[in-house]
Amino acid sequence: MNLTRFPRARFAHLPTPLEPAPRLGAELGIELWIKRDDCTGLAGGGNKTRKLEFLLGEALDAGADALITQGAVQSNHVRQTAAAAARFGLACEVILEDRTGDQSAEYVGSGNVLLNRLMGATMRTVPADTDMNAAMDDLAARLKAEGKRPYIIPGGGSNSTGALGYVDCALELAAQANATGLKIDRLITATGSAGTHAGLVAGFAVSGADIPILGIGVRAPKEKQEFNVHKLAVETAARLGHEGRVKREQVIADCDYVGAGYGLIDHGVTDALSLAARTEGLLFDPVYTGKALKGLIALAKAGVFRGETVVFLHTGGAQGLSGYHHQLEAML
Ligand SMILES: *Cc1c(COP(=O)(O)O)cnc(C)c1O
Numbered sequence: 338m339n340l341t342r343f344p345r346a347r348f349a350h351l352p353t354p355l356e357p358a359p360r361l362g363a364e365l366g367i368e369l370w371i372k373r374d375d376c377t378g379l380a381g382g383g384n385k386t387r388k389l390e391f392l393l394g395e396a397l398d399a400g401a402d403a404l405i406t407q408g409a410v411q412s413n414h415v416r417q418t419a420a421a422a423a424r425f426g427l428a429c430e431v432i433l434e435d436r437t438g439d440q441s442a443e444y445v446g447s448g449n450v451l452l453n454r455l456m457g458a459t460m461r462t463v464p465a466d467t468d469m470n471a472a473m474d475d476l477a478a479r480l481k482a483e484g485k486r487p488y489i490i491p492g493g494g495s496n497s498t499g500a501l502g503y504v505d506c507a508l509e510l511a512a513q514a515n516a517t518g519l520k521i522d523r524l525i526t527a528t529g530s531a532g533t534h535a536g537l538v539a540g541f542a543v544s545g546a547d548i549p550i551l552g553i554g555v556r557a558p559k560e561k562q563e564f565n566v567h568k569l570a571v572e573t574a575a576r577l578g579h580e581g582r583v584k585r586e587q588v589i590a591d592c593d594y595v596g597a598g599y600g601l602i603d604h605g606v607t608d609a610l611s612l613a614a615r616t617e618g619l620l621f622d623p624v625y626t627g628k629a630l631k632g633l634i635a636l637a638k639a640g641v642f643r644g645e646t647v648v649f650l651h652t653g654g655a656q657g658l659s660g661y662h663h664q665l666e667a668m669l
Pocket residue numbers: 383384412413414493495527528529530531532533534622625626652653654
């Protein structure tokens with residue numbers, strides 16, 4: 338498969354390390370490895386950086402001078418987009434959705450929001466359940482009227498262009514496993530706006546790497562999440578010229594660990610954050626990787642992964658931690 342026919346701006350630190358996590362693995366009774374996509378390098382890194390390489394490639398080809406995107410107030414995607422815009426001298430226009438209702442100074446001003454400000458992004462916040470795609474279209478129309486050339490990046494960078502970044506990650510991981518002789522029984526990732534999960538499914542399906550993937554949901558119920566991931570994986574495989582390769586049964590999401598809702602923290606999450614920090618010195622985030630780890634811990638303790646070698650994709654997010662200072666402090 339040839340990814341070089343797609344425009345791509347190169348700025349991620351790749352390949353990311355694939356590292357053993359023996360002390361955390363021992364706690365869970367599995368052989369655990371971490372794929373360090375928290376180390377992709379762009380202003381703290383994270384999974385959106387791989388997607389942004391392909392999205393920026395398209396934006397620059399189109400002659401854009403501004404990026405528009407959207408996300409939750411403490412979005413890691415927005416922070417990485419602001420960094421990519423700065424790096425290429427583009428304006429960054431952001432719409433933040435108040436999904437959690439948290440009005441604390443930390444949540445609305447610290448963590449990723451502070452970093453967005455530092456990198457010169459223009460932010461405006463809208464209420465929960467706003468039609469974010471329509472809001473981005475309106476903003477694009479306003480910028481065009483001012484003579485700008487905006488390029489819209491969907492929430493989470495999750496379209497078939499962004500998902501190419503995770504096709505690349507799937508190939509990279511399979512190559513690392515082959516080079517070291519690591520037999521991976523399962524890959525686990527947080528799954529939200531679906532681009533990461535879908536790109537991985539498409540990458541393994543198209544390349545024939547037979548590694549099952551489990552997505553742990555952070556927002557939507559299972560049926561909706563699997564539908565979204567499958568649809569995007571099919572589209573992504575088609576972009577690669579491999580229509581029909583993605584099978585519905587290759588898309589599995591477990592959405593039993595969302596708790597009270599997107600971005601809302603519970604003790605299962607804070608326990609997971611402290612366990613990773615105290616056994617491996619690894620920093621996870623409360624919204625995505627912490628929830629996925631909460632799921633991994635519960636499933637491993639129930640014996641679901643007995644005898645398996647599991648790779649957990651660390652998708653980043655620790656830059657948001659200080660945005661949750663009060664909530665975390667109360668629970669740790
Ligand atoms: C966005 C994000 C995810 C989820 O990835 P999607 O491609 O949106 O499903 C996981 N972890 C972190 C830290 C993220 O910022």
